[in-house]
Amino acid sequence: MLSIFLTxxxxxxxxxxxxxxxxxxxxxxxxxxxxxxxxxxxxxxxxALLIAVGVAGLGAVIASSxxxxxxxxxxxxxxxxxxxxxxxxxALRRDHKGLAAAEAEMTAGGASRKAAATxxxxxxxxxxxxxxxxxxxxxxxxxxxxWDGRLAFLTGGAxxxxxxxxxxxxxxxxxxxxxxxxxxxxxxxxxxxxxxxxIAVLLLTGELGGNG
Numbered sequence: 001m002l003s004i005f006l007t008x009x010x011x012x013x014x015x016x017x018x019x020x021x022x023x024x025x026x027x028x029x030x031x032x033x034x035x036x037x038x039x040x041x042x043x044x045x046x047x048a049l050l051i052a053v054g055v056a057g058l059g060a061v062i063a064s065s066x067x068x069x070x071x072x073x074x075x076x077x078x079x080x081x082x083x084x085x086x087x088x089x090x091a092l093r094r095d096h097k098g099l100a101a102a103e104a105e106m107t108a109g110g111a112s113r114k115a116a117a118t119x120x121x122x123x124x125x126x127x128x129x130x131x132x133x134x135x136x137x138x139x140x141x142x143x144x145x146x147w148d149g150r151l152a153f154l155t156g157g158a159x160x161x162x163x164x165x166x167x168x169x170x171x172x173x174x175x176x177x178x179x180x181x182x183x184x185x186x187x188x189x190x191x192x193x194x195x196x197x198x199i200a201v202l203l204l205t206g207e208l209g210g211n212g
Contacts, residue, residue, distance in 0.1 A: 008156025054139015
């Protein structure tokens with residue numbers, strides 16, 4: 001079982017390491033020190049649950065369903081474009097206050113945590129790339145084992161998600177001093193906008209190409 005656990009662990013880490021919309025969002029929250037634990041926890045739990053769903057057999061169903069993959073692409077693309085445009089707006093606004101604004105938001109307490117958790121859920125559940133990595137790919141590999149092997153593989157994958165998201169979220173906090181000036185947070189929001197919109201365009205153009 002240890003070998004299956006390690007297979008799940010390293011497969012999960014290998015798939016999740018690529019910078020995507022979800023990872024960029026978690027890193028941004030860490031840099032801004034905004035509800036870091038909430039964002040990392042929601043992202044990790046969602047990944048673990050999606051891997052469990054895939055290992056249980058749903059991955060093969062999604063992969064074979066044209067309308068499900070199309071719905072995921074269009075819904076995910078719309079969400080990423082919305083968030084990307086919001087990040088671009090933050091980068092270009094004349095009254096951009098950098099970390100001062102982020103720290104002010106933290107005083108909102110529960111409302112700020114709720115907004116962060118909602119955004120983390122969006123990047124976890126409205127992002128087709130997450131479904132591809134967790135439900136389809138991880139689920140497809142894990143589903144090849146017997147049920148006790150599936151549990152070991154799922155545990156390895158879940159541990160990988162928790163290790164990764166908490167590491168990048170809290171690791172990003174080490175670089176917070178660099179973002180005390182508005183120009184650096186403008187650049188951060190600009191980077192996030194480029195990542196989100198680029199991924200959305202790739203999703204939607206791929207979907208349009210598939211329909212042709």
